Amino acid sequence: MGFIAYVLFISLFIGMALGLYYSLKAVKLI
Incomplete structure (x- = not known):
């Protein structure tokens, strides 16, 4: 369980x- x-916590953090x-990259492109 642990x-x-x-x-799950690690995958959520990476996501x-x-x-x-990617949102920062998109803002730089705009």
Whole structure:
């Protein structure tokens, strides 16, 4: 249970980081 929650948290954090990175790139292009 703890391991699954840990993996879910890491994947969520990576997804948020990627979303922020791409949104910043899009803002720079505009």
